[in-house]
Structures are given as C-alpha cells and as structure tokens.
Amino acid sequence: MTYCVGLRLDKGLVFMSDTRTNAGIDNVSVFRKMYRWVRPGDRVLTLLAAGNLATTQAVVGMLEEHSKAADERAPSxxxxxSMFQTAKLIGETLKEVISDSAKNGPESEATFGASFILGGQIKGGATRLFQIYPEGNFIEATADTPFFQIGEHKYGKPILLRAYDPAMSFAEATKLLLLSFDSTLKANLSVGLPLDLQFYEDGSLKAGAEFRIDQNDPYYRAISDGWSDALKAAFASLPDFDRV
Amino acid sequence: MTYCVGLRLDKGLVFMSDTRTNAGIDNVSVFRKMYRWVRPGDRVLTLLAAGNLATTQAVVGMLEEHSKAADERAPSxxxxxSMFQTAKLIGETLKEVISDSAKNGPESEATFGASFILGGQIKGGATRLFQIYPEGNFIEATADTPFFQIGEHKYGKPILLRAYDPAMSFAEATKLLLLSFDSTLKANLSVGLPLDLQFYEDGSLKAGAEFRIDQNDPYYRAISDGWSDALKAAFASLPDFDRV
Incomplete structure (x- = not known):
C-alpha cells in the first residue's frame, strides 16, 4: 500500500508521500513515490504514485522516454x-501500461492498477491539481474538494476534513499533512517512513523546497509526540455524556 | 456498510453501533444492529452485528429459536x-447460516459474510468481550487491544488509539465513541445516524443504560460541533514546520 496527499492552498501546492512498498507483508522495500519535472520559468510538475510499483515506474519511464538513448530524449x-493535456498524457500512458501488463504473459494475483496525483503550473496557466485513475480519466481539485489522497486514505482523512484551511501557510500545511500521515502510520503497516515532502509556490515557475522526513526528524518527533497530548487536552475540553 | 465498536473498560463495557444498511447507494434503510439478552442476576449479553443483514438477522433468529412456537422457545x-461457549455458539450459528446461503439457490453478487462483537458477563465468570469472524472463529479483547471495531473501522480508529484509557468513566467513553463515530459519519455515507449506545457495568449482572442518539441529540451536536474547534485549537498548539 501507499499513502500520498496533494493539497491545494491559496499559496500553492504541498505534496507528501510515504516510501513503503510491499509484496505481501514480508517483502518490504523503500521506494520514492514522488517525481518532479522542472523547466524554470516554463513549468513545474509534481507526480505522486500509488499502486503497482512496476506500473508506476513504467509510466514514469515512458514519460521520460527511457526507451531512447539518453541524448535523444525529449520527454513529452x-x-x-497545458496542465490538462499533461494529465491526459499521464492517464493515457497509465492506461496503456496497465492493459499491456494485463493482456500478455501469465496472470498475476496482484493487479496492475495504479493511480496518480499530478500538480503544478505551466507558464500562462493557473496552478492546478489532478487525480488520475487507472482507467486513464482524471478529476481536478476545486475549492469544494481542495485535496486528493491516493492509497490508504481512510485513517488520515478525518484530520484533513477538520483542520484544512486554504489560507494556511506551507508551514501549517506541513503540520497538517504530518498529522494525517502519523494517524495512518500508526494504524497501517503498509504505509511507512521516511516521508517525502515538496512545495510549489503559485506563480513561481521554479522548484519549491523539498524534504525527506525520517523517524528521527526532530520536527516529526515533536508533532507525533505532541499530538497525543494535544488531542487528549482537546478531548478533555469537551463535555462528558450527561445521561449516565 | 456499518460501524460498530465494543470497548472494554475497568468499569465494564460500552457498545455503540450505527443503524444504516444499504444495498447499493440508492437503497438505504434504518436497522438496529445491537441486540441484548438479559437474565438479571445470571447473565447479560450484548451482540453487535456487521455485514449481510439477512445473515445477521438469521443468526439472531436462530439464537432466539424463532423457528419454534413462541411458548416453546428456550433460547440456547x-x-x-460460559462467555467462551456463548461466543462459540454464535460463531457456529453464523458459519452455518453463511454456508447455507452460499450453497443453495442462485449466486449473489453480494457476499453473505457477517461478523459480530459479543460482550457481557455470566454469573461466576468475568466480563468479557469477543470479536466473531464469518468463519465462526473468534478472538477476545485483552489489555493490549481493549476494543473491537467491525464494519467501516478505519476513519474512527486514530482517535480510539490516541484517547482510549481503561480507567475512563462511561461518560468519557461515550464522548470517545461519539468522536470516533462522528469522524466516520463525516467520511462515509454508508454509516448513518441514529446511533445505539449501551453500557454494561462489570459485576452488575443487570441491563445497563441504553440510549438512541439521533441527529438532534443535544449532546451529539455539542460533541460534533465542539470537536472542530477543539481540534483546531489542538492543531494550533503544535509548532509549525520550521524549515520553510
């Protein structure tokens, strides 16, 4: 499994992804699920991947034209x-990879499915955030639903629903995402540290800051440890049931 | 879907269940999923049901001997x-109902699966809490894992993991369960109000208080509305990310 979130803020985009992949529960690896393409002044694209690792790596490989010699590549x-066309390209590539895997060779118990979150900006257009499905179609985040989650999304959703605010700073949004990830990490072994974190500032058309957060990261520790106490205090601040 | 929780406390047991059943998303009904059998001074048994409604109703019907005339019933x-034997009886009945449905008649798209939470006490024994699987086997709650969830358990789990304390009063445990249910209600349409709530006081061998909590319940409103603010205050009390 996997957990990835893309968040649309007034200020820009924030992305976070875990790095655990597993085939069964006894074959666990660390793989980066966050990709970025940057041409300063022209475009910045961030892609988060969930699902079958062979599928998502193949999609990224095709987008980067890994089948050509290094000096002949001009990645499509x-x-x-436009961002819309970029999402469409990724969706079509994904659909192609999945149907290639499914129709040839031996059947697999695992499925070849995958999904993506794409966010970024192309010169002249707005900053946009998409979720791309295994079928190749996609949806865009709006003010009503300003974030996308892929992978193991359930544990970390309640805090996003309650505490998200489009006017948040990147620093606050990082706190929110870490809490959402921490809830998921505590409940599901298939989501694991370290986490990748990336920002994109609306209108900048340059790569935003990027971080890898591991078990020993002092900020992660402060949030993870502090949240238990903060939550207990919040819990205590509400009235107890008065009819028993 | 469904969401049910059974919580083991020092003081006794607390149970909560929703009442929504659905076949598809456009065929939604209200059904009670909480059952209780009481013989004062001898035993109190509470059963929570998740899964196929025909299966769970058949199991309860068999446990109550609905196939016999009303004056001939002596429900097994x-x-x-013992509580262990009671869990075993329910597990065997469940297994029988599922395999009867599966082997006869037309196949169904839906599965016949179901699971239960059983809690209570029989004179001379301790208060115990079990989770019973569709296969008929079961596990018992211990100090390490003092609660069971069945149905749509993911959204409501983080708050249980963080705020549960075995020394809680029934009034505090109700607050905890309402928060867990409220997170689930906000995220999943297949879990719906009203909620059923029931207590069993360890050693009492009599029926504990029971409540039905609907949309307009003033305590539910206070918790649901108050939690957003309490959570935002908790969120604000933690430090923001300091590297961006």
Whole structure:
C-alpha cells in the first residue's frame, strides 16, 4: 500500500508521500513515490504514485522516454501546452501500461492498477491539481474538494476534513499533512517512513523546497509526540455524556 | 456498510453501533444492529452485528429459536455455561447460516459474510468481550487491544488509539465513541445516524443504560460541533514546520 496527499492552498501546492512498498507483508522495500519535472520559468510538475510499483515506474519511464538513448530524449511530459493535456498524457500512458501488463504473459494475483496525483503550473496557466485513475480519466481539485489522497486514505482523512484551511501557510500545511500521515502510520503497516515532502509556490515557475522526513526528524518527533497530548487536552475540553 | 465498536473498560463495557444498511447507494434503510439478552442476576449479553443483514438477522433468529412456537422457545444463547461457549455458539450459528446461503439457490453478487462483537458477563465468570469472524472463529479483547471495531473501522480508529484509557468513566467513553463515530459519519455515507449506545457495568449482572442518539441529540451536536474547534485549537498548539 501507499499513502500520498496533494493539497491545494491559496499559496500553492504541498505534496507528501510515504516510501513503503510491499509484496505481501514480508517483502518490504523503500521506494520514492514522488517525481518532479522542472523547466524554470516554463513549468513545474509534481507526480505522486500509488499502486503497482512496476506500473508506476513504467509510466514514469515512458514519460521520460527511457526507451531512447539518453541524448535523444525529449520527454513529452515537458512539451504539453497545458496542465490538462499533461494529465491526459499521464492517464493515457497509465492506461496503456496497465492493459499491456494485463493482456500478455501469465496472470498475476496482484493487479496492475495504479493511480496518480499530478500538480503544478505551466507558464500562462493557473496552478492546478489532478487525480488520475487507472482507467486513464482524471478529476481536478476545486475549492469544494481542495485535496486528493491516493492509497490508504481512510485513517488520515478525518484530520484533513477538520483542520484544512486554504489560507494556511506551507508551514501549517506541513503540520497538517504530518498529522494525517502519523494517524495512518500508526494504524497501517503498509504505509511507512521516511516521508517525502515538496512545495510549489503559485506563480513561481521554479522548484519549491523539498524534504525527506525520517523517524528521527526532530520536527516529526515533536508533532507525533505532541499530538497525543494535544488531542487528549482537546478531548478533555469537551463535555462528558450527561445521561449516565 | 456499518460501524460498530465494543470497548472494554475497568468499569465494564460500552457498545455503540450505527443503524444504516444499504444495498447499493440508492437503497438505504434504518436497522438496529445491537441486540441484548438479559437474565438479571445470571447473565447479560450484548451482540453487535456487521455485514449481510439477512445473515445477521438469521443468526439472531436462530439464537432466539424463532423457528419454534413462541411458548416453546428456550433460547440456547441463554443456556451456555460460559462467555467462551456463548461466543462459540454464535460463531457456529453464523458459519452455518453463511454456508447455507452460499450453497443453495442462485449466486449473489453480494457476499453473505457477517461478523459480530459479543460482550457481557455470566454469573461466576468475568466480563468479557469477543470479536466473531464469518468463519465462526473468534478472538477476545485483552489489555493490549481493549476494543473491537467491525464494519467501516478505519476513519474512527486514530482517535480510539490516541484517547482510549481503561480507567475512563462511561461518560468519557461515550464522548470517545461519539468522536470516533462522528469522524466516520463525516467520511462515509454508508454509516448513518441514529446511533445505539449501551453500557454494561462489570459485576452488575443487570441491563445497563441504553440510549438512541439521533441527529438532534443535544449532546451529539455539542460533541460534533465542539470537536472542530477543539481540534483546531489542538492543531494550533503544535509548532509549525520550521524549515520553510
């Protein structure tokens, strides 16, 4: 499993992803699930991947034209005229990879499915955030639903629903995402540290700051440990049931 | 779907269940999923049900001997010598109902699966809490894992993991369960109000208080509305990310 979130704020985009992949519960690895393509002044694209690792790596490989010699590559993902077209390209590539895997060779117990979150900006257009399905179609985040989660999304959703605010700073949004991830990490072994974190500032058209947060990260520790106490205090601040 | 929780406290047991059943998303009904059998001074048994409604109703019907005339019934569930044997009886009945449905008649898209939480006490024994699987086997809650959830358990789990304390009063435990249910209600349409709430005081061998909590219940409103503010205050009390 996996857990990835893309958050749309007034200030720009924030992305977080875990790094655990597993085939069964006794074959666990660390893989980065966050990709970025940057052409300063022209476009910044961030992609988060969940699902079958062979599928998501194949999609990224095709987007980067890994099948060509290194000096002949002109990745199509950097040449789309709009974010919409970029999402469409990724969706079509994903659909192609999945149907190629499914129709050839031996059947697999695992499915070849995968999904993506794509966020970024292309010069002349707005900063946009998409979720792309295994079928190749996609949806865009709006003011009503300003974030997307892929993978193991349930444990970490309540805090996002309650505490998200579009006017948040990147520093506050990081806190929110870490709490959402911490709830998930505590409940599901298939989501694991370290976490990747990335920002994109609306209108900047340059790569935002990027961090890897591991078990010993002092900020992560402060949030994870502090949340238990903060939550207990919040819990205590509400009235007890008065009819028993 | 469904959401039910059974909580083991020092003081006794607390149970909560929702009442929504659905076949697809456009066929929604209200059904009670909490059952109780009481013989004062001898035993108190509470059963929470999740899964196929025809299966769970059939199990309860068999436990109550609905196939016999009303004056000839001597429900076996009231005659087991121990909580362990009671859990075993329910598990065997469940297994029988599922395999009867599965082997006869037309196949169904839906599965016939179901699971239960059983809690209570029989004179001479301790207060115990079990989770019973569709396969008929079961596990018992211990100090390490003092609560069971069945149905849509993910959204409501983080708050249980963080705020549960075995020394809680019934009034505090009600607050905890309402928060867990409220997180689930906000995220999943297949879990719905009203909620059923029941207590069993350890050693009492009599029926504990019972409540039905609906949309307009003033305590539910206070908790649901208050939690957003309390959570935002808790969120604000933690430090923001300091590297961006």
């Amino acid at each position: 993902i950097l040449q789309m005229p | 569930i009231l005659q087991m010598p």
